[in-house]
Amino acid sequence: MVRMMAETKTTFWILGNQLLANHPLLEGVDKTAVTILFIESAARVQKLPYQRKKLVLLFSAMRHYAQELQAQGFQVDYRAAPTFLAGLRAHVAAYQPDELLTMAAADWSGRAFQQGLAAQLGLPVTITPDRQFLVAQFNPYPDTPPEKPIVMEYFYREMRRHFNVLMDDRQPVSGQWNYDKENRKPLPAGLPLPAVPVFAPDAITQAVMAEAAALPGIGAPHGFSLAVTRAQAQAACADFFAHRLADFGAYEDAMTVRHATLFHSLLSPYLNIGLLEPLELIRAAEQAYHDGRAPLNSVEGFVRQILGWREYIYWQYWRQGPALLALNEWGAERPLPPFFWSGATEMNCLRHVIHRALEDGYTHHIERLMVVGNFAMLAGLKPTAVNDWFLACYLDAYEWVMAPNVLGMALNADGGRTATKPYIASANYIHKMSNYCAGCRFSHKQRHGDDACPFNFLYWNFLIRHEAKLRANSRLGQNVLGLRHLDEAERTAVTRRAQQFFAAFDSEAVG
Ligand code: FAD
Ligand code: SF4
DSSP states (O other), rough: OOOOTTTTTTEEOOOOOOTTTTTTTTTTTOOGGGGEEEEEEEHHHTTTBBBBHHHHHHHHHHHHHHHHHHHHTTTEEEEEESHHHHHHHHHHHHOOEEEEEEOSSSHHHHHHHHHHHHHHHTTTTEEEOOOSOOGOOSSSSSSSTTTTTHHHHHHHHHHHHTTOOOOTTEGGGHHHHHHHHGGGOOOOOOOHHHHOOOOOOHHHHHHHHHHHSSOBBOOOOOOOOOOSHHHHHHHHHHHHHTHHHHHHTTTTTTTTTBBOOTOOOOOOHHTTTTOOHHHHHHHHHHHHTTSSSSOOHHHHHHIIIIIIIIHHHHHHHHOOOGGGGOOOOTTOOOOTHHHHHHHOOSHHHHHHHHHHHHHHHHHHIIIIOOOOOOOHTTBOHHHHHHHHHHHHHHHTTHHHHHHHHHHIITTTTTSSSSSOEEEEEEEHHHHEEEEEEGGOOBBBSSSTTEEEEEEEHHHHHHHTHHHHHHHHHHTGGGGGGGGGGGHHHHHHHHHHHHHHHHHHHHHHHOH
């Protein structure tokens, strides 16, 4: 709880991704003694050509949240400004606060900006701890140097023990930590897929949609149907628990041309701006298991994503520090091809996934990792360019979550600090886990030749090119085992096809 002298004029600056129902700055506060400040910064939203539906989500959720605080009796100063600093200065000039309090930003640049504010504004600034992550309450591996690999599985087990999630004393319920083997099923043809709830835009959202349409960016605000209040986010969450959680585990890795969401939750956009909190989702999933509404493989799979991966990713981001953004372990320097911005490619899987990212800002994890990330890694696309593409396109993208996922997990640009090995695969994986290949002009079976799937020759070309490096590392060595099935003629054919592909690709690529 934050205490203030009765006569002190205090401002709380709440960031757009800190829309917590129980915001720590607001706990037990005298509503008449504080002003709550929100700023929409024009410079921030033009840093990249962002997904317009994400801008609508963010600004509509901020405006609804501010309106709810006003209805509760708080004084709110909601302003649009050219930059955050300009907005803060204008607020200070208008309201003359004695002090400013703000919760720590989730990313480095935001936090550094907050740390410099006292000097910039000429008044005391207090930065309170970030309350949006569980690892801030319990860090299983404090003070580990960034180069020391910490495997997510062990991090996750410590988190489960500490927060007592799906535990039976010190052991996991049913004696098993991991149900990954049960959670890799392809989707049976014709299995009905539940619709995701839609929320009709109200007047506030419609106004933001009109503004977003005029901003530079990707996609159209038209068709926006996401939750923009906590009540709506809770409804989206309840729908997931009622209709999708039970099958979440089995089809977690499946992909289909039919549907973007399958049995995934589509809750990351809300979690990442504070409308939902991780522990409430974890406890609700646990309850669903205890009530017999969902099987353990699904519940554990979902808990693993939030208590495991999400917290681990945030922890990696802060452990690795800003140096992460410049890492490029595999020396990948190729610029993004134009089809990343249009979806105009004959590769059926990439075409579908890129279209979804550009139009709606959402694809599920395996499509991010094993379609886009896999292609980017095999094609040697520049990590910073790939990171910016994801940051621009996705609804749930923020630097703390994007950098370790893209640079660490998908591209292995950090040399294995986040994920122990590169996530690379030939067309065989995509064919097994999806129905994309059935409608593709390329053959998922051919390794080379005009009709060969690019994932095939690029995969083998990558292994040939990096064979010595892969073999030298015991964690990566198993990737190259398949090379023994390729004779010299096949190696030459694969390499030649990859060179042709790159020649065409490079002549069209944009920086
Ligand atoms: P579900 O499959 O339903 O999973 C439940 C929740 O688990 C998610 O909502 C999310 O909060 C959490 N989660 C699962 N995996 C991760 C992970 N690796 N990192 C962080 N949280 C995780 N997630 C983002 O929130 N923002 C991003 O910008 C983002 N970019 C990604 C880029 C790449 C290349 C990859 C491989 C993953 C990325 N992820 C990102 C992680 C993950 O893909 C998304 O969180 C997930 O797909 C969101 O959809 P969902 O809510 O339906 O997730
Ligand atoms: Fe993708 Fe290759 Fe399958 Fe086509 S054949 S859908 S490019 S994996």
